[in-house]
Amino acid sequence: MDETRGNSGLERPGQPGTAPALEASLELDSDGSRIAQARHLAAAFLTEVKDRYGIPVVAATVEIAQLVVSELVTNARKYAPGPALLHLRITGPILEVELWDSNPVAPASKAPDPTRVGQHGLEIVAAFARTVTVERTAGGKRITAGVPLTPATA
Template structure:
């Protein structure tokens, strides 16, 4: 039996391949650099192999978002974390799951505060940021336009 999708008239339906990659993270801070490289390499593959336009600024924004999310997970979550990148339409979804049930929130601006600006940075750079509780922690998702300039 042929499992290629067809519409009601028997025409073949083109099913786009899913472009995604994941990285399991442990407590090692060196993994932050690895996560940044993974993001840059993934977006290069999306551009070079799949022909999807990716602006240089989108790669840089993604690397900063990944760095902030992974840093926060390493700093505030006691267990493992998972970074997941996927292309949906012309957007990159950066998802970071960690084991801490505490949902982060942006703080009021305070020029004297040192640190705790990670979520503010992510929110400023991404088109959309969501934070949701999961059964064993939380997931922070940031959407980045591939054609950001």
């Protein structure tokens, strides 16, 4: 797995005496087989954050994070021709799920339609995330979904 992680399992950049930045990344190629690895990374990351650093993470959050990651990675594989990068970061009571891909076109939610097959990914992400932002970047875009770690922060 192409995870970007430090010796303790999570990157902890910053100066001594500052709170560690808890984050993990996974490079994704144009092959859709990495979706399961991305879901596993989300679960392992949140488990380590809870067990090692004592940050409250409820079980439902792990499932929600895996769903959000799965939807974002699936859409990147479906609509972006090149590589992508999944980055997870704890920011206070929020898990930030960032996905960079090579398609500069921003996704758009469609009007609700129970007969539509597919194209519900952004709707699903928006339903579970506190915030969803899309930014154009050099060579593509970055989608960031902020998922509360506990229901109390929702």
